[in-house]
Amino acid sequence: MLYRFTIILIFTIQGPLLAQNLPDSVYKCLANVAVLNADGFARLTYACKEIGHRLTGSPNGQKAEETLFAAFQTKGLDKVEYFPFPIKTWKRNSCQLEVVPRNSDHFVPIKSVSLANTASANGIWNIVDGGDGLDADLIPLASRIKGNCLMVNLDLTRRETGRQNLHRAEKVALALRYGASSVLFIHPREAEMVLTGTASLDGVPVSIPALCISGKEGKDIREWMKTSQLMAEIKVKNEISEGKARNVMAWVEAPVPTRETILVCGHLDSWDLGTGAVDNGIGSFTIPDIAQAIQSCKQHLRRNVLFLLTMGEEQGLLGSRALVAQWLKEGRLQEIKAVVNLDMTGNPLAFNDFDWPGANGFFEEADKNVRQFLPSFKEKRAHSPGLHSDHQPFMLEGIPTFSANSSMPDSVYACYHADCDNINLVQKSWMETSSLAHSILVLDLASRKKLGFSKMKPKKLVKWLKSHSLKEKLEISGEWKWN
Numbered sequence: 306m307l308y309r310f311t312i313i314l315i316f317t318i319q320g321p322l323l324a325q326n327l328p329d330s331v332y333k334c335l336a337n338v339a340v341l342n343a344d345g346f347a348r349l350t351y352a353c354k355e356i357g358h359r360l361t362g363s364p365n366g367q368k369a370e371e372t373l374f375a376a377f378q379t380k381g382l383d384k385v386e387y388f389p390f391p392i393k394t395w396k397r398n399s400c401q402l403e404v405v406p407r408n409s410d411h412f413v414p415i416k417s418v419s420l421a422n423t424a425s426a427n428g429i430w431n432i433v434d435g436g437d438g439l440d441a442d443l444i445p446l447a448s449r450i451k452g453n454c455l456m457v458n459l460d461l462t463r464r465e466t467g468r469q470n471l472h473r474a475e476k477v478a479l480a481l482r483y484g485a486s487s488v489l490f491i492h493p494r495e496a497e498m499v500l501t502g503t504a505s506l507d508g509v510p511v512s513i514p515a516l517c518i519s520g521k522e523g524k525d526i527r528e529w530m531k532t533s534q535l536m537a538e539i540k541v542k543n544e545i546s547e548g549k550a551r552n553v554m555a556w557v558e559a560p561v562p563t564r565e566t567i568l569v570c571g572h573l574d575s576w577d578l579g580t581g582a583v584d585n586g587i588g589s590f591t592i593p594d595i596a597q598a599i600q601s602c603k604q605h606l607r608r609n610v611l612f613l614l615t616m617g618e619e620q621g622l623l624g625s626r627a628l629v630a631q632w633l634k635e636g637r638l639q640e641i642k643a644v645v646n647l648d649m650t651g652n653p654l655a656f657n658d659f660d661w662p663g664a665n666g667f668f669e670e671a672d673k674n675v676r677q678f679l680p681s682f683k684e685k686r687a688h689s690p691g692l693h694s695d696h697q698p699f700m701l702e703g704i705p706t707f708s709a710n711s712s713m714p715d716s717v718y719a720c721y722h723a724d725c726d727n728i729n730l731v732q733k734s735w736m737e738t739s740s741l742a743h744s745i746l747v748l749d750l751a752s753r754k755k756l757g758f759s760k761m762k763p764k765k766l767v768k769w770l771k772s773h774s775l776k777e778k779l780e781i782s783g784e785w786k787w788n
């Protein structure tokens with residue numbers, strides 16, 4: 306009896322103290338600021354209307370950098386600064402695709418858009434259907450791909466075990482390895498939609514053209530190929546020049562000076578077909594609201610919080626890579642204790658702990674804290690690390706990275722990188738919910754005495770990357786730097 310009583314007593318006294326560190330009143334105050342003072346939606350609406358797209362290196366992109374710089378200043382952050390870096394500026398010019406049977410002049414125009422960071426071209430090539438464009442699909446076609454136009458699905462259509470889809474840039478890298486002269490991507494939806502996105506993994510322009518065509522026309526071409534050998538005539542003009550972009554960085558500093566920092570990032574840049582309201586206006590324009598909430602309770606911070614809006618993410622994570630390279634050089638990278646990335650994050654329904662070793666206990670508490678204000682926040686946390694967003698360069702240095710899983714209608718995701726990615730897809734409440742959940746997560750990360758997880762050493766990191774099937778993908782992109 307006494308034994309049980311002691312246990313209960315220990316739990317009652319120690320439990321809340323050890324677990325939460327901060328009194329409920331702090332979370333209440335934070336939640337109020339995170340939602341009631343949130344104006345991210347209004348700022349995003351204004352930006353979509355007055356600026357338009359936010360393509361890196363374009364005058365629009367520069368305006369976006371300045372607008373968000375000013376937003377952080379208005380929110381009263383301790384320090385706001387630019388982080389400039391050089392880029393190859395890519396600009397879309399014209400794109401024409403016609404399909405024609407061999408030895409015929411029956412040219413049929415096909416709606417297409419150029420993927421970014423691809424070369425200009427003027428040529429006519431046999432079309433080779435490479436299925437889903439995985440290595441396994443291309444091996445049997447090796448001799449036919451060389452010097453021809455490889456046509457592949459953006460998505461995975463054959464889902465047998467062991468088949469994992471690759472990013473479009475990874476598929477282009479494979480096409481290059483097989484000697485293709487051009488690439489046609491088929492949009493996953495059986496509609497007339499086309500999408501853009503980078504074909505380069507590292508921002509260095511690729512030497513061949515890569516175009517996207519609609520699911521509907523892709524299907525028609527495949528039908529036609531049953532009876533005729535088809536050729537693709539491609540006339541593409543893109544401009545590539547030397548340029549500059551700027552990440553925007555804003556700090557909330559802990560009251561007792563420390564170098565330990567929590568990084569909250571999201572890419573501000575977008576593609577140029579729509580206005581990037583979802584990718585990634587919904588994430589990046591929420592970040593100043595989170596910053597304001599954290600600023601409002603900064604007396605509780607044990608670590609600094611750096612809010613980072615990157616440019617060049619779409620072209621190959623250019624802004625985050627530049628920062629990681631610079632901080633590695635300066636020996637500052639170990640100051641970052643965790644990274645939270647918001648990319649197309651709206652109406653989050655659970656956190657993703659990336660299956661980071663030791664992070665479970667921390668997230669159990671953070672989940673609980675969020676659920677006080679968002680009862681719908683799911684207990685089912687995600688444990689899946691991914692690539693191709695700004696957390697990646699940090700993750701590959703072993704720094705703990707996290708995100709939240711969104712819950713938005715399918716119609717929103719359908720406009721990914723397409724001309725329909727506009728403000729009418731976004732709901733104000735999705736950004737407020739995101740501001741609330743992330744503010745609580747960031748406060749927990751920045752205020753808890755012990756986090757329970759830490760940087761992974763190379764040996765452990767390699768094992769972890771392999772166990773999440775990320776090795777193959779990183780090898781294709783040339784980023785697997787371990788043996």
Ligand SMILES: [Zn+2]
Nearest residue numbers: 584585648649
């Ligand atoms: Zn994005």
